Amino acid sequence: MxxxxxxxxxxxxxxxxxxxxxxxxxxxxxxxxxxxxxxxxxxxxxxxxxxxxxxxxxxxxDDRITINYARVSSHDQKDDLTRQAQVLEAFSAANGWQYETIQDLGSGLNYNKKGLQKLLKRIIKGDVGRLVLTHKDRLLRLGSELVLAMCEEFETEVVIINKSSEELSFEQELVTDMIELITVFSARLYGSRSKKNKKLVDGMT
Structure with missing residues (x-):
């Protein structure tokens, strides 16, 4: 032969x-x-x-796309969002990768952000060859390991540009996330009480 x-x-x-x-x-x-x-x-x-x-x-x-993912928690951090995107795009361009950039605005505790949902759907479809982040917590504040495990399952390489901690911004953003979380739970709690009170009043009239 x-x-x-x-x-x-x-x-x-x-x-x-x-x-x-x-x-x-x-x-x-x-x-x-x-x-x-x-x-x-x-x-x-x-x-x-x-x-x-x-x-x-x-x-x-393996010509799958590289996705740059940038996120901040609030509208007053939009300048930081722009800087993140610029850093990610410069890094991907320097490596010669064909890339797209997804920018998200929302809490690191929120799994329903539009950008994150779009990213996850494309990873599951097998479209994403590489995911680039400035820091791991840009992905999610809690639960980022689940997304990273999904990347491994669908053969999406994860590149984290800066693996050192962002102590100051981490603490600031964590406070923002916790305030948002408390606000959401408070609204639900008082909303529930309001409904109960309304039913009680309606029952008495």
Whole structure:
């Protein structure tokens, strides 16, 4: 058998390329790399093709978008939001990544922000190859580990530019988040009491 006819299983081919089986399967499905089916129906990859792929070509094969995600808690921090976006875009451009930027305005305790929901949907769809943050807590104040686990599951690389702590801004934003949380619970509590009082008055009239 000639070397050009030698084939590898999907597991061996993925190992040879240094990528995951899921990524290799996605490339094969989109026609980015040749494969054939064995008599038993298993996907086989050509060793000659794999040996021919250079590191640069390997990066080009995985052409999913890079998403820069920036967030602040309140409207009076909009200047900081602009600065975050600029830092993220300069970083991604310097690395030669094709990118989009999502900006969010809302508490780090809020899971329903438009930008975050858009980001999560695109990760689940498999559109996002890389997520870039200035700090991990830009994602969520509590629960960011869940999103990072989701990124790992869907093979989205996470790049955190500054891994050191933001002590002052962290404390300031945490206070803002807690005030917002207390405000929401207070509104619900008093709203509930108001309804009960109204029913009591209605029942007496």
């Amino acid at each position: 000639e070397s050009s006819e030698v084939t590898l299983s999907i597991g061996d081919a993925a190992k040879e390329l240094g990528i995951s089986i899921t990524t290799l399967r996605r490339w094969a499905d989109s026609g980015k790399i040749r494969s054939e089916r064995s008599p038993s129906g298993q996907r086989r990859f050509f060793l000659a093709d794999i040996k021919r792929i250079t590191p640069r070509e390997l990066n080009q094969l």
